[in-house]
Amino acid sequence: xxxxxxxxxxxxxxxxxxxxxxxxxxxxxxxxxxxxxxxxxxxxxxxxxxxxxxxxxxxxxxxxxxxxxxxxxxxxxxxxxxxxxxxxxxxxxxxxxxxxxxxxxxxxxxxxxxxxxxxxxxxxxxxxxxxxxxxxxxxxxxxxxxxxxxxxxxxxxxxxxxxxxxxx
Numbered sequence: 621x622x623x624x625x626x627x628x629x630x631x632x633x634x635x636x637x638x639x640x641x642x643x644x645x646x647x648x649x650x651x652x653x654x655x656x657x658x659x660x661x662x663x664x665x666x667x668x669x670x671x672x673x674x675x676x677x678x679x680x681x682x683x684x685x686x687x688x689x690x691x692x693x694x695x696x697x698x699x700x701x702x703x704x705x706x707x708x709x710x711x712x713x714x715x716x717x718x719x720x721x722x723x724x725x726x727x728x729x730x731x732x733x734x735x736x737x738x739x740x741x742x743x744x745x746x747x748x749x750x751x752x753x754x755x756x757x758x759x760x761x762x763x764x765x766x767x768x769x770x771x772x773x774x775x776x777x778x779x780x781x782x783x784x785x786x787x788x
Contacts, residue, residue: 635692638684642671642730648684652735656713657682657694660744660752666736667694672728677709680753682732682744685711685723694732695720696753698760712760719760 638648652665661667661682669684677683677697687693698719699710709728712719734743742749 632691635686635690638669638692639686639729642669642684645671645673647671648730652694656715657696658715660714660749660756661694661732661735662737664737667732668734668736669694669730670733671730677728677731680750680755680757682753683709683711684729684732685709686727686729687720688723692729693720696756696760698757714756714760716760 634650638650641648648669650667650669652661652667653663655663667684677700679697679700681697682694683697684692684694693711693713695711695713697709698712701708701710701722707725708722709725710719710722733745734741736742744750744753
């Protein structure tokens with residue numbers, strides 16, 4: 621197993637470095653910063669991102685992609701479109717009420733396959749995390765905000781142990 625190196629990196633440097641490593645077929649592991657993807661991805665979670673070679677992106681997956689601002693973000697695929705042989709994606713943060721906009725397939729660098737939180741590792745490819753991802757994508761596509769009904773549903777799900785990791 622390869623030993624992890626704690627490498628301090630500026631945002632601009634991380635964008636280019638992570639994109640290049642993933643393009644070369646290497647996985648990237650880093651600490652998430654920010655709360656835009658709560659509750660599934662929280663500030664401080666350790667994310668493992670792999671190249672896209674294995675399979676096409678699916679609605680609900682969390683990806684590392686270049687944002688229009690020139691930085692990289694970890695956001696969810698909420699829609700996929702193919703037009704004249706060109707594929708593009710609509711990505712959005714779980715806490716956002718509007719999507720980031722369409723990005724090209726070349727702007728998507730890799731998919732987040734797992735996260736570590738409080739010493740525990742969670743595989744986002746398993747059925748339950750996939751379901752949470754698809755539901756988050758549907759919420760985004762239907763432009764649903766966090767209403768009292770959604771908040772109440774989340775409170776109930778937090779009490780169910782199997783769902784609790786996604787709503788901590």
